């Protein structure tokens with residue numbers, strides 16, 4: 001389904017308990033964690049909004065669904081022909097294997113399904129610690145904006161965001177009910193977390209780098225999951241602060257979601273897309 005690097009296994013028990021909580025992205029480095037060593041599991045791509053609520057695409061008209069044969073990741077329109085998503089969503093893929101569905105609240109129907117001309121994956125993306133988890137996608141043809149399709153505002157390079165500021169993450173996650181086939185866009189509100197605090201929480205997993213920013217609740221358990229990988233995290237002014245990237249578990253206490261920090265690559269975005 002949707003994507004984020006995920007830990008499976010033991011967390012599944014926690015997931016069931018936390019009702020509706022997703023299997024969240026697992027940083028690849030946790031392949032070396034005890035759990036992964038024990039079970040020899042590969043992380044898999046997954047992720048879904050937890051504790052959020054349904055929204056319409058008109059509430060987040062920058063939101064797109066990145067697809068192969070099915071929805072794999074989120075992304076955000078930054079202009080009529082460019083989209084920003086996570087590098088781990090495009091890793092190892094060719095432009096002709098990917099499609100973008102936009103202008104719809106449902107990732108499997110309506111709106112438009114478009115081809116991609118070019119993938120620009122960040123040249124310093126590191127799959128082992130998920131550093132610089134950014135990719136740009138160029139659509140085959142520019143689209144027309146309307147109430148269901150709009151570019152998200154990008155931050156300036158030196159824009160600063162305060163700890164505790166409310167942000168909004170959106171995406172399509174499958175519910176755990178296979179009978180529910182229509183996946184509607186969801187959103188959850190999460191506060192930004194102090195960088196140092198987040199780094200400490202993740203120290204045994206290598207910490208967070210300057211290209212990352214954290215958001216979520218330290219107490220976990222509620223409204224603490226982010227959306228699909230590659231999808232948007234915007235602040236109250238609608239500025240794209242982060243791109244959904246990774247985390248340990250979902251809504252787990254002490255493990256906020258980790259996002260790619262957009263200010264970190266503001267110049268790079270401009271250089272490759274002109275936006």
Ligand SMILES: *[C@@H]1O[C@H](CO)[C@@H](O)[C@H](O)[C@H]1NC(C)=O
Pocket residue numbers: 054055056
């Ligand atoms: C979505 O849009 C429809 C039609 O405009 C409206 O009736 C509905 O309340 C909206 N849902 C949400 C969650 O905003």
Ligand SMILES: *[C@@H]1O[C@H](CO)[C@@H](O)[C@H](O)[C@H]1NC(C)=O
Pocket residue numbers: 126127128129206
């Ligand atoms: C990627 O990250 C790992 C873990 O931090 C590091 O050991 C490695 O040198 C990095 N690779 C590159 C090419 O920077």
